[in-house]
Amino acid sequence: MFSKKFGKFFSKLTAKTDVKSNDETLNAIEIEQLIKESLTHYISDNFPQGVLAVCLQFSVTQSQKPKHKNIIIDLLMPFVCQGELDLIAQSLSDNLARTVTVKVELAIKPVRQFCLGSDKNKAEQGSTSQGNIANIIAIASGKGGVGKSTTTVNIAYALMAEGAKVGILDADIYGPSIPTMLGLKNEKPSSSDGKLMMPLNANGISAMSIGFLVDEADATVWRGPMASTAFNQLLNETDWPELDYLLIDMPPGTGDIQLTLAQKVPVAAAVIVTTPQDIALIDAVKGIAMFDKVKVPVLGIIENMSYHICEHCGHQSYIFGEAGAEQMAKDQQSKLLGQIPLDIAIRQDADFGESDVFEHSTGEIASYYRKIARNISAQLFLQCDNASPLTATVTTKAI
Numbered sequence: 316m317f318s319k320k321f322g323k324f325f326s327k328l329t330a331k332t333d334v335k336s337n338d339e340t341l342n343a344i345e346i347e348q349l350i351k352e353s354l355t356h357y358i359s360d361n362f363p364q365g366v367l368a369v370c371l372q373f374s375v376t377q378s379q380k381p382k383h384k385n386i387i388i389d390l391l392m393p394f395v396c397q398g399e400l401d402l403i404a405q406s407l408s409d410n411l412a413r414t415v416t417v418k419v420e421l422a423i424k425p426v427r428q429f430c431l432g433s434d435k436n437k438a439e440q441g442s443t444s445q446g447n448i449a450n451i452i453a454i455a456s457g458k459g460g461v462g463k464s465t466t467t468v469n470i471a472y473a474l475m476a477e478g479a480k481v482g483i484l485d486a487d488i489y490g491p492s493i494p495t496m497l498g499l500k501n502e503k504p505s506s507s508d509g510k511l512m513m514p515l516n517a518n519g520i521s522a523m524s525i526g527f528l529v530d531e532a533d534a535t536v537w538r539g540p541m542a543s544t545a546f547n548q549l550l551n552e553t554d555w556p557e558l559d560y561l562l563i564d565m566p567p568g569t570g571d572i573q574l575t576l577a578q579k580v581p582v583a584a585a586v587i588v589t590t591p592q593d594i595a596l597i598d599a600v601k602g603i604a605m606f607d608k609v610k611v612p613v614l615g616i617i618e619n620m621s622y623h624i625c626e627h628c629g630h631q632s633y634i635f636g637e638a639g640a641e642q643m644a645k646d647q648q649s650k651l652l653g654q655i656p657l658d659i660a661i662r663q664d665a666d667f668g669e670s671d672v673f674e675h676s677t678g679e680i681a682s683y684y685r686k687i688a689r690n691i692s693a694q695l696f697l698q699c700d701n702a703s704p705l706t707a708t709v710t711t712k713a714i
């Protein structure tokens with residue numbers, strides 16, 4: 316039956332199908348019209364004005380074979396949304412008594428900040444050394460140990476599961492854990508021309524980390540300027556393939572080094588990871604203030620280790636406090652991008668260089684991260700892109 320969540324368009328579908336009694340009586344034009352209406356009236360946080368308002372291309376193919384009356388909806392979209400549109404396809408399938416599949420192709424463009432270059436220096440960097448990268452997103456936390464690197468890796472896999480091309484740059488110069496988490500410990504990058512390094516590849520994710528180049532012990536004694544120079548080299552002297560998103564795993568904290576990185580890199584936007592614990596939330600607020608200072612938009616907050624579900628009795632316990640990030644997001648007029656439970660499988664995967672999001676991309680753990688990945692991608696488009704339907708248009712009247 317129809318889920319309440321889909322509201323208006325389901326009632327329209329119900330009305331239509333009730334009138335016609337079954338889909339045999341709906342002709343191809345009516346079906347296409349019904350699908351268009353459904354996509355137009357579907358409203359959610361990531362589609363505040365419906366799916367078709369942001370869709371770049373739309374077509375419906377209806378197979379007429381008597382036993383396989385499948386319907387395929389092809390959409391060209393500016394942000395990842397396959398997981399959300401699969402739910403619409405499921406409801407359409409139920410309503411039309413046909414197998415409806417939505418196929419999303421992505422056309423992810425650099426957001427406004429890159430294109431227009433509100434900061435000349437940033438725009439120049441964006442159009443030269445990182446020309447293959449559409450959008451750089453900083454994943455930051457005020458406090459250390461809240462799960463920022465683990466979240467970065469799993470969001471990268473989640474974006475990939477949603478169809479995007481993704482890379483990770485480990486800027487956590489003082490404690491690079493990305494090589495371990497991606498199963499690339501002890502690997503070294505190669506160079507074909509002696510100038511640019513080839514990023515390493517973990518199941519399709521391109522990765523670069525200071526951990527690939529120097530011993531952890533050596534990097535930890537670096538001072539601010541040295542760390543910042545090393546980071547710039549990692550970003551600019553890597554032969555990045557074409558990427559929709561490069562996620563930067565920022566060093567924890569809100570000091571000079573973080574501020575310098577946020578200023579030097581053409582970051583399109585930032586995301587803050589926190590636990591619901593008060594001391595983590597206080598530092599997360601400082602993180603938001605830091606990005607505000609350098610005019611990098613903060614897309615929202617991810618609450619990690621939100622709760623733990625007992626594997627024996629299923630009881631949900633709020634070990635680090637309840638709903639802290641939700642309240643903080645409200646106070647800061649930001650968005651809660653999602654919550655991730657404290658789960659032993661997430662910790663084990665991180666230690667062994669594996670990811671459940673990659674291995675079971677339709678599983679429960681993957682669903683938390685994929686939802687967050689969709690929210691990040693959509694919010695980047697909606698909040699920052701010129702083509703967003705939410706961008707205010709200024710009209711001038713001739714007098």
Ligand SMILES: Nc1ncnc2c1ncn2[C@@H]1O[C@H](COP(=O)(O)OP(=O)(O)OP(=O)(O)O)[C@@H](O)[C@H]1O
Binds near residue numbers: 462490492658661662
């Ligand atoms: N949702 C989770 N469930 C279970 N364990 C988790 C979860 N998120 C992170 N962890 C574990 O918590 C520890 C800290 O995580 P991680 O290294 O990602 O934090 P961090 O914020 O990047 O740390 P640092 O700031 O020191 O770099 C790791 O052992 C990781 O496996």
